[in-house]
Amino acid sequence: MEVTSKNRTKTTQRIIDALEDEISDMGWQGLRMNRIAEKANVSKTLIYRYFGNLDGLISHYLQLDRFFPVFTDQILAHIRPVEKSDLARIWYRQVIQTYRSFRSSKPARELLKATLFEHDPMADAISQTVDKELTRLVEQLSFIEGFDTKAISAVMLGGMSYLTIMAQNNRPVVGLDLRSEEGWKRIEDTIRLLYIAVNKLAIETDEIKLESQIDDQWS
Known part of the structure; x- marks a missing residue:
């Protein structure tokens, strides 16, 4: 279970990094799940399973401390x-x-x-x-x-x-x-x-x- 959790964290990070690259390259209107999945070296199905859809992925990204500070x-x-x-x-x-x-x-x-x-x-x-x-x-x-x-x-x-x-x-x-x-x-x-x-x-x-x-x- 610990290995699976670590793998998911690393995979999520790759997806977020790929999303960030795509926003830089294409702008928010040019985002395509196919390209994000290809850059992250994962399947589109996996991204949908983790985040629901593209809106869910972007929403997750916006809530990270790389975009807004997270205050505990x-x-x-x-x-x-x-x-x-x-x-x-x-x-x-x-x-x-x-x-x-x-x-x-x-x-x-x-x-x-x-x-x-x-x-x-x-x-x-x-x-x-x-x-x-x-x-x-x-x-x-x-x-x-x-x-x-x-x-x-x-x-x-x-x-x-x-x-x-x-x-x-x-x-x-x-x-x-x-x-x-x-x-x-x-x-x-x-x-x-x-x-x-x-x-x-x-x-x-x-x-x-x-x-x-x-x-x-x-x-």
Whole structure:
């Protein structure tokens, strides 16, 4: 049983690697199960058995830490704020690091582009999984109650997704060259400033409270 489990893990890794190569080579719209199976040196039947269909395979890939960070309870315990003003740093670091990862990975950028397509079942499945994973990150790192962190995050993450896609298409936005490091430095500096302002508002407003488990650390 142990050998079978190890073999499945290795086989799954080959399939995921083959999928990633295909996304880089063909884009998400050019994905074909035949080519993925051939690159992974497995049968299509095996891929269907492991993942159900192509949508299931892509969904599995999107939930891996190579695309989105996976926070266990142990990891979350280490990134909890020590001071109330630490909230901004946690928020902007996560956004900046996530989108740096997207920009450095062609498969990630290709799948991010799919979220803009309408009336396409695969694009719908990709969009739903991307949104699910982004929502998970936001909920894990909110740390406050009485403040609409989801709406704030929708503005921040939606803007960063759009800018990343425009950079992929080699198009400027409001005159900023998103193909350059200087352009992205200006974007990231602004993200920091915006989250610092949000953090200041959050801790100075009486209606907004930090989660009880964090209050306990500061009591």
